[in-house]
Amino acid sequence: MKLNCLDCNTKNCRKNGADCFGLKEKSLDVYGDENTLTTVRSSGRLVDDGRAGTLSRFQEVIEFCTLQGYKKIGLAYCFGLESLAMNIREKMSASGLFLIPARCSMGGVKESDIDPEKKSEVYSCNPAGQAVFLNENADFVIEVGLCLGHDVIFHQQLKVPFTVLIVKDRVNGHAPLKGIQDYSV
Numbered sequence: 746m747k748l749n750c751l752d753c754n755t756k757n758c759r760k761n762g763a764d765c766f767g768l769k770e771k772s773l774d775v776y777g778d779e780n781t782l783t784t785v786r787s788s789g790r791l792v793d794d795g796r797a798g799t800l801s802r803f804q805e806v807i808e809f810c811t812l813q814g815y816k817k818i819g820l821a822y823c824f825g826l827e828s829l830a831m832n833i834r835e836k837m838s839a840s841g842l843f844l845i846p847a848r849c850s851m852g853g854v855k856e857s858d859i860d861p862e863k864k865s866e867v868y869s870c871n872p873a874g875q876a877v878f879l880n881e882n883a884d885f886v887i888e889v890g891l892c893l894g895h896d897v898i899f900h901q902q903l904k905v906p907f908t909v910l911i912v913k914d915r916v917n918g919h920a921p922l923k924g925i926q927d928y929s930v
């Protein structure tokens with residue numbers, strides 16, 4: 746592939762409607778779906794008319810869930826962030842939203858059940874179980890602090906729409922941006 750967006754000097758997609766990779770028709774097919782278009786409109790409501798930069802991510806999530814009319818909102822959280830998950834549920838409930846918690850340890854699966862090479866009798870995190878549960882019980886999912894790799898499995902198995910509210914970064918207070926800015930080889 747010759748072109749790539751970072752090294753492109755023109756950025757003509759934004760300036761002049763260039764379709765460098767032949768994406769236009771296929772993308773418009775996606776937006777032709779009524780649910781997708783509704784999501785686009787809800788997303789726009791958070792930032793249009795000068796609102797961009799006025800809401801925190803948490804405020805955006807609350808408003809987005811309200812706009813979308815989600816009735817059963819799954820909260821997929823890490824057991825290390827139990828009190829934060831409790832706080833999120835309390836505040837979202839106060840905004841009229843119904844949350845269904847899904848702890849990463851749900852399912853009662855041991856590490857040795859998952860990986861035969863492990864002898865550990867410790868009960869494991871179970872992102873696949875979280876996904877199975879939420880596929881059956883939620884119409885939208887908010888993810889809070891799943892470990893790297895577990896989040897990959899979770900996303901692969903999840904069939905309902907989701908957003909990530911907290912990305913786990915133990916070193917940087919769950920703010921990966923700081924880790925990028927501070928990183929040097």
Ligand code: SF4
Nearest residue numbers: 750753756757758765
């Ligand atoms: S014009 Fe846009 S899409 Fe094309 S290479 Fe440049 S940044 Fe990427």
